[in-house]
Amino acid sequence: MKKISAVLLSLFLLTSAFSSVHASETSISVGLNGEQIEFSNSVPFIENGVTLVPMRPLLEKLGVQVEWDEPTGTVSGSKEGLSLSLKMGSTSATANGKAVTLEVEPKLIQNVTYVPVRFVAETVGYQVDWNPTMRQVTLNSGQQSEGSKGFLWKVENKGNTVYLLGTIHTVDKTIYPLRHEIEDAFNAADYLGVEIDFAKVVPDELTKLITDVSTYKDGTTLKDHISAPTYNKVTAFLKENGLPENSFDNIKAWYAQQQMGNILAAKQELNEGMGIDMYLMGKAIQAKKPIVGLETFESQFEVFNNFADSLQEKLLLQTLDPSTLPPSAAEMSMDEILRIWKDGDDKALLDMVKTLQWDDDYFKGMQIDRNAAMAEKIKGFLNSNNKETYMIAVGASHYAGDFGLVTLLEKAGFKVDKQ
Structure with missing residues (x-):
């Protein structure tokens, strides 16, 4: 099985969710x-x-x-x-x-x-x-194991409760069922907080937004923004996967990287529609539980658009060949990421976050800045006078390390208990 790096995993939610919205309309x-x-x-x-x-x-x-x-x-x-x-x-x-x-x-x-x-x-x-x-029905047997452990924390303040769940956006069939503590936390919550509320997505508007932010408008094409050897590798990848060699010419390198990630994920039988975020959003809609988005498509796209051409090219190369990553990151396969989540392995999660620090600008955009913004919203939930319960379900990598949500909340004076 060809490996997909942890770096690639952290990028899946954006465009994978977009393709899922369209796929779900027809079947x-x-x-x-x-x-x-x-x-x-x-x-x-x-x-x-x-x-x-x-x-x-x-x-x-x-x-x-x-x-x-x-x-x-x-x-x-x-x-x-x-x-x-x-x-x-x-x-x-x-x-x-x-x-x-x-x-x-x-x-x-x-x-x-x-x-x-x-x-x-x-x-x-x-x-x-x-x-x-x-548009997915899921059937689960009561005779299954106790379920994937995952990463779950609990924070309480002023009569408010926030459950913090670290998710994986793109998974395979082995991730379910979730352990009952996660399901119980969801059931207890008045609100579900996620990175982006896909329930409010208007497909035509999202299509326009993605077209606006992901395509070149100055007359240049992909080959003008990356080196010739990298462009040749991209066209070889497209040919290998039965696509026209110029399929990515009009889109920016970061978006081409995500499209390649989707192709590789499909080959590994990984499914964004089965992702924990999407699973919980489906349950929330069914239960008429309000969903709160901590981020927007615009804010997430802005992260990638702000990356320099050289960084976007690095992302392309890492997707084509994870060995171009530092050794610790290159060795982080999707199989290992799924194991980390199923086992609730805190040390391995921290090690995974460290692999994301291969580039300062990348880590700042993908983790530090986003974590700080999400932490402020979570603090608002905890400091309110409403005495409400939230489940916050965002990518597991956002919780670990010195810049993770757990540390940020602890530094703000909240007691964070692992569940």
Whole structure:
């Protein structure tokens, strides 16, 4: 597996989220314990707020034994003492021996039987969540492990509580489930705070913003801002991945770097839509929990636009070949980053943050300045007279080290407790 550096990880949220918004408008996905269920040519759809999915692939994945009574059009299923029955075209059903009324009836469409996914999954013991931002249903088994540990802290002041959760923006299927303390903290929160509130994204406006900030407008192209050897490596990368060699000519080097990161992440089966930030935002929307953005697209884009051409070229090279990073950073693969999060490894997280200090301007823009601005907002939540509870979920790298949020809050006089 080709490695992606920790530096690349810290850049994912911006453009990955943008592509996710568009991808989510056209399809619905269903994940089981972090693995997406494949439905071949028959796709899930929503009717009156209820997600209907092809029955057979769903029940097979859930391990449900199925019986079909053709004369009555009734499906019966059982698993480990749990049972259900559904009748085509009828809202009458049974769940573990009890009669229930479905909001939408099962139906036969082009010889494919569709059933309400929530009813089926919950009846046989699965937790069901809906992420409207990603148009994604997630099914989690209660028989899984205790969950990924992650990084969670708690701060209290004047009757206010702030839970601080360090997230990973781009993950694979192994990151879930989260341990119950994280889920409990989310449930206790009145507000969810994230880097950017994607629930308020207007796709057309975001497209215009990205076009405005990421493209050259002075008649120059990418090859005018980076060296010829680097440009040749970029075109070779594009060719290798089946894209026109001039695909990046009109965009700035930092944005080209992020697009390459997305391509590499897809090859490693990493998914920004499964990212912890997006997962929590989906839960907040479902629970009608207000979301607060600590940053904006504009502020994050400004960080990259302020990088000199030479620094942007370094980012390109590091994405093409992580060995151009200092050794400690080059050795930080995505596999290791995922392990650090799942284990809640504080020392390794601090070491990862240290790898981001390979360039003073980079570290100042990506960490020091952003952390200071986020800390001020968190202090405002803690010092208010509203006696409210927040969960703040931002990238894990923002918490560790001398310039991290934990240290900044402690220096401001707050007691920060690891959970």
